[in-house]
Amino acid sequence: xxxxxxxxxxxxxxxxxxxxxxxxxxxxxxxxxxxxxxxxxxxxxxxxxxxxxxxxxxxxxxxxxxxxxxxxxxxxxxxxxxxxxxxxxxxxxxxxxxxxxxxxxxxxxxxxxxxxxxxxxxxxxxxxxxxxxxxxxxxxxxxxxxxxxxxxxxxxxxxxxxxxxxxxxxxxxxxxxxxxxxxxxxx
Amino acid sequence: xxxxxxxxxxxxxxxxxxxxxxxxxxxxxxxxxxxxxxxxxxxxxxxxxxxxxxxxxxxxxxxxxxxxxxxxxxxxxxxxxxxxxxxxxxxxxxxxxxxxxxxxxxxxxxxxxxxxxxxxxxxxxxxxxxxxxxxxxxxxxxxxxxxxxxxxxxxxxxxxxxxxxxxxxxxxxxxxxxxxxxxxxxxxxxxxxxxxxxxx
Numbered sequence: 001x002x003x004x005x006x007x008x009x010x011x012x013x014x015x016x017x018x019x020x021x022x023x024x025x026x027x028x029x030x031x032x033x034x035x036x037x038x039x040x041x042x043x044x045x046x047x048x049x050x051x052x053x054x055x056x057x058x059x060x061x062x063x064x065x066x067x068x069x070x071x072x073x074x075x076x077x078x079x080x081x082x083x084x085x086x087x088x089x090x091x092x093x094x095x096x097x098x099x100x101x102x103x104x105x106x107x108x109x110x111x112x113x114x115x116x117x118x119x120x121x122x123x124x125x126x127x128x129x130x131x132x133x134x135x136x137x138x139x140x141x142x143x144x145x146x147x148x149x150x151x152x153x154x155x156x157x158x159x160x161x162x163x164x165x166x167x168x169x170x171x172x173x174x175x176x177x178x179x180x181x182x183x184x185x186x187x
Numbered sequence: 188x189x190x191x192x193x194x195x196x197x198x199x200x201x202x203x204x205x206x207x208x209x210x211x212x213x214x215x216x217x218x219x220x221x222x223x224x225x226x227x228x229x230x231x232x233x234x235x236x237x238x239x240x241x242x243x244x245x246x247x248x249x250x251x252x253x254x255x256x257x258x259x260x261x262x263x264x265x266x267x268x269x270x271x272x273x274x275x276x277x278x279x280x281x282x283x284x285x286x287x288x289x290x291x292x293x294x295x296x297x298x299x300x301x302x303x304x305x306x307x308x309x310x311x312x313x314x315x316x317x318x319x320x321x322x323x324x325x326x327x328x329x330x331x332x333x334x335x336x337x338x339x340x341x342x343x344x345x346x347x348x349x350x351x352x353x354x355x356x357x358x359x360x361x362x363x364x365x366x367x368x369x370x371x372x373x374x375x376x377x378x379x380x381x382x383x384x385x386x387x
Contacts, residue, residue, distance in 0.1 A: 031252065054252055056281060058245075059273030066242030067277075070214070070249025073234065073371065074257075075379045078249070096239040096246075099367030160386070 009038040010175055016148040017042035020107065023149060024079060027156045030054060031071045031078030033064035039109030039175040040081045061086030062093035065104060069096050072103060077160060080106045084113065084128040084169070085121065094135040094165055103159035106137070106167040107152060113172035114143075125172075132167050143171035188330040190354030195330065197291050197353045201262065202227050203333045204289065204340065209258075211341065212250065212378065216243035216263025218298040219357070220291055224262060226361035231377035234370060235363040241271030244288050248278050251286035254378060258285050260340050265292040265306045265350075272315060278346055279320030287340045288316075288348045293355040301355065316348035323347040 010017060020043050024032070032047045033056045034040065047053045058064050064080040071078045082090075087108060097104040111118070112125020129139050138158055142151040151168045159166040188199040201223040205213065214234045215221040220243075221235035229235075236243055247261035268290045278286065294307035306312060316324035327336060327349055336349050364370055375383035 031249065033249075056248070056252070056277065059276050062242065063245045063271070063274055063277055066239055066246040066271075066274075067249035069239075069242075070246035070251075071253045072249075073246075073374055073378065074250045074253025075375070075383065076249075076253035093239050093242055096236075096242060099238060100371035101368040102371060 016145045019149040021046040023152045033067050034081035037083035037109045061089040065093035069102050084110045084125045087128045088124045097165050101163040104165035105156045105159035109170045110172045137165040139167050141169045143173050192354045194354040212259045214261045216267035220262045222361045225363040231373040234374045245274040251283040260287045262289045265304050266296045275316050275319040284344050286346045290350045292350050293353050295355045313350045326350045328352045
């Protein structure tokens with residue numbers, strides 16, 4: 001990983017973002033709602049370059065829950081990409097997919113999860129899975145590259161086959177913990 | 188179309204906007220706007236929301252992008268719109284030509300005891316929409332603005348936002364069905380036909 005970067009992102013050689021993109025294509029996902037995260041940057045670039053995918057950049061993640069509810073009403077399948085901090089913004093809006101029995105797959109890049117440097121990321125990162133599950137979401141985690149494709153595929157299938165919010169959490173260990181260039185355990 | 192106060196009556200406005208609506212799809216924000224579209228005539232092309240405050244306009248965006256050949260109208264209140272102001276930026280960025288947002292602005296939180304909203308104190312939702320990049324953002328205070336708005340909802344070539352200043356009285360409840368799964372399924376079937384209930 002790049003220890004000097006201000007945001008965490010996968011190593012350039014990591015190919016799991018491309019595997020997620022391949023799953024989105026195989027599942028006929030044509031609307032992608034997102035608030036950017038460095039961990040999703042490669043996947044976002046792939047989606048933006050795809051003329052069959054409508055990318056909607058949100059001002060806050062809860063818009064994505066409402067947006068994708070509307071897309072589903074119109075027969076379009078979408079996913080929401082966000083960082084774990086954004087999950088906190090979605091809590092009440094998750095009432096909509098529960099109320100309407102709307103598929104709502106989310107792919108969440110974790111912060112505050114494994115080797116976090118920024119103390120502000122820890123409260124929400126530590127609570128992400130708990131609050132998603134408190135709002136009726138089926139949550140699966142991928143912490144190693146080999147789990148990503150299967151987890152994302154299962155998350156999207158469970159959403160659209162069983163009509164509910166679902167989420168894959170992409171662990172910080174997978175993405176690479178940010179250290180601002182400091183050695184592990186340093187000041 | 189005027190209430191005794193001299194301001195526009197919300198039910199008369201909504202009735203006029205939904206007259207001869209054709210296959211117009213209507214999403215209503217929670218509370219009084221949902222009761223208003225129900226009073227005008229509950230039907231499968233209506234999706235009255237019971238929750239998700241702040242999400243009505245951007246839900247309309249998702250639908251408008253998914254169904255570019257259909258006209259989508261979101262009718263919501265000033266309190267609901269204020270909770271999701273960012274949606275105006277998100278909508279402006281996508282410029283959906285088939286999406287209209289009508290804000291019934293009574294300058295109060297009507298369902299919770301009539302507390303004043305920010306619009307009572309000068310916050311101008313149409314100006315915010317224009318600032319976001321929605322060029323057709325109008326404020327309507329008199330009946331003569333309603334018929335042109337109805338025309339625009341069916342014929343506009345760019346997204347529009349209309350803030351309609353209305354009387355603040357709470358009117359008799361006209362509740363839509365409460366079961367969200369039913370509301371969503373009938374709305375989807377109205378749009379997609381029986382295929383709505385099979386795997387995409």
